[in-house]
Amino acid sequence: MTPSVFDPTAATLPADPHSYAGGSPVRVRHLALALAVDFDQHTLAGTVTWHLANPGAATELVLDTRDLTIEAVETLDATGRATPTTFTLGPPDAILGQALRVALPPTATAVHIRYRTAPHAAALQWLAPEQTAGTEPFLFTQSQAILARTWLPCQDSPGIRFTYEATVRVPAHLLALMSAKNPQALDPSGEYHFRMAQPIPAYLMALAVGDLAFAPLSNRTGIYAEPATLPAATHEFADLENMVAAAEQLYGPYRWERYDLLVLPPSFPFGGMENPRLTFVTPTILAGDRSLTSLVAHELAHSWSGNLVTNGTWNDFWLNEGFTVYFERRIMEHLYGREYADMLQVLGRTALHHTIEEIGAASPDTHLHLDLAGRDPDEGLTEIAYEKGCALLLTLEALIGRPRLDAFIKEYFAHFSFQAMDTATFLHYLRAELLDKEPGLEARLNLAAWVDGPGLPPNAPNKTSDRFAAVDQTLGRLDLGTDPADLRPATTEWSSHEWVHFLHGLSPTLTAEILAHLDEAFHFTTSGNAEILAAWFPHTIRDGYAAADGAVKKFLLHVGRRKFVVPLYQALLATPDGLARARAIYAEARPNYHSVTTGTLDSLLAARPARD
Incomplete structure (x- = not known):
């Protein structure tokens, strides 16, 4: 390309409407974090020390908080001397939380805050042992989009970056990990130290604590997972180093040193989260045939578009x-x-x-x-x-x-x-x-x-797939009355994507009898592939295939990925007795879901008239 004629110094980013700090002239540049993880109380407690990029720009530092208890605040001068200072918490907002305003004397270069989280902090999911693949409790965070403020006072805007270091104390038999340079083995002291040298926004702050083991895949990639899950995960993600190398060939060097994956328990609300150096992924992509690893390619790509x-x-x-x-x-x-x-x-x-x-x-x-x-x-x-x-x-x-x-x-x-x-x-x-x-x-x-402009512009290129065209031919044979068992030879080499396309292409008015024949031929209800189950269950719910009801309930009780569970509850609500059934399942399943998922489902399943 020719030399750039663009002048980035001429650009001024707009204030962030989702951060009280978005328009603040004083910005943070480095975080020193010290936390103790309390599984009994479901809280984090400790301190943040924010080093400031331009402390003399204003007389106060503005931070975002939500449901945090602020116990004490001090300012630090250039020599590290601490002085108590005044602070105020603004009125609470259901979405934004509260602004924490800290008075800054002229000599302040950093702010030190002692605080604790609430047991119901929206970013934190505390899992009991029975909600995991093992016998120990588990904690993970989900900070995107504006939930970092529920577990640390911060400038919670994607436009504000900082480096960080952290010390985290956990029960001695558990491993702690962050979006930073991570340990690869248990420390008997229960104390872990982290460093993130590249500046990141607050939504990429991440913490996980659990009974975790590590398996290397290359000199810069590896897998963390609960011991029971690790063998399947290392098999599924064997191409991880090849993915990183392919990405570098396309768009330049990987800038974050290591690229590791953490396979979380199934309550994780998303497919993946691109936390730097340590992508969080759902176990629902462990299909056994590596057919769902495009999700990992997506999170890896965020190492350039999003994180960089x-x-x-x-x-x-x-x-x-x-x-x-x-x-x-x-x-x-x-x-x-x-x-x-x-x-x-x-x-x-x-x-x-x-x-x-x-x-x-x-x-x-x-x-x-x-x-x-x-x-x-x-x-x-x-x-x-x-x-x-x-x-x-x-x-x-x-x-x-x-x-x-x-x-x-x-x-x-x-x-x-x-x-x-x-x-x-x-x-x-x-x-x-x-x-x-x-x-x-x-x-x-x-x-x-x-x-x-709205919708999809007319000049969008049409996308087609030869492999899906073959699936459509198989669907056509089914529509003409071919016995599902006779379709099996045409499906032996299908990937998960072809099966999902097949299920999406089924008529919405099939009888329960036809679904039973399909299930007998292809064993959809007992599939271990979450994508296939999520595409199959709406048919069984809508068309009254009762043989799948138990599997539907088991799936909703076990899996918290919002992409899957929300459409299934919507499918239940569209049936005559679905409201009562959906609410009964949700009452049992809700403790297994992260707040990102319950925030959607609480509204969806709120008081509403029953169907006629």
Whole structure:
């Protein structure tokens, strides 16, 4: 590419509407954290010391908190001398929590806070031994989008970065891990020390504590999991080093030293979370055939798009996820071929169409650039950011070719490494580096319709899959009355993606008898593959296939991944007796779910009229 004509110093990021600190002139630069983990009380207690980037810029430091008990606050001068200072907590807001305002004398260079979390802190999930794969309790955090403030007072904005060090004390028989340089073996003292030398935003702060073991996969990759889960996990993720190498070939060096995975208990609410150096993943991707590892490719891609160059506010979330989905599928294509990646593109486009239909094609929530002020930013974590964002890049690829787009993306990651990016600044950069150099290119791209327009623009490239076309032929045979048992020879080499496409293609009006024949032929109800179960169960619920009812309940009691459980509860609610059934299952299952999941389901299953 030609030398950049873009001047990043001319860009000013907007204030973050989801952080009290978003407009504060005093920013944090380094965190020293000391915590004790109390499994009996379900609390974290300790101190944070925030070293300030520009302490003289104002007379107070503003931090985000939610449901924290602030016990004492001191300021530190350049010599480390501590002086008690005054602080106030603002009025509580259901979404944002409370602003913590700390008075800063002119000599202050750091702020030291003693605090403790609440047992119900939204970021923390405390699991009893029976909720794990072993015999010990487990703790994990989920800080995205704005839940870091529920376990440490911080400037909880994706546009504010800091380095950190931490000391964490846990029961001596448990291992502690963070989004940092990690131990690989148990320390009998129960005290662990961590360091993160690369600056990160607060939503990438992460902590996990449990009965964990480690298995290396290469000199920079490995797997942490409960001992019972570790063998299956190391088999499933054997290609991890190849994924990292493929990503580097595409868009430049991996900048975070190690890339390890932590396989969490099944209550984890997401497929994965891209915590630097230690991606958290759900055990629901342990399919046994490595067919669901595109999720890991997605989280790995975040090491560039998201962790390296980060959305400045949650209104710009598409800049994280759109690039990541595109990158993920390029990795999978590199490793497993174009036909494999085509299946992922088709599945993603189908999910996007469903989301647009659900939200409403004219809704501003189908724009890439969102306005989430006054709302929980989780409302923006939809397929719009992921799949519409990816579709924009696919459209640009079709217009300028892969080599030019790859060069642009690689330079973009290098140019803005460890910086925040908002939509306006990105569009400025895109125009300067690509669009303005070719007359008419922006008009052909139809950029405004993508970023600030509803739905999916008409110039989005159509995605097809030869392997799914073969699945469709099998579905056609089924529609013509072929016995399901006679379809088995055509399905012997199918991946999880082909099975999911098959199940999504089934008629929504099948009888319970036909479902029984399908189940006898393909054993869907007893599958160990969560993606297949999640695609099969809506049919069994809707069409009254009672033989699967026990498996549905078992799945909902065991799995907390929001992507799976929310549609299943919705399917239950669409049946005549579904409200009572859904509430009964939820009452039993709710303790197994993280607050990210219960926040959705509490609303979904609130008092509502029964179906006629």
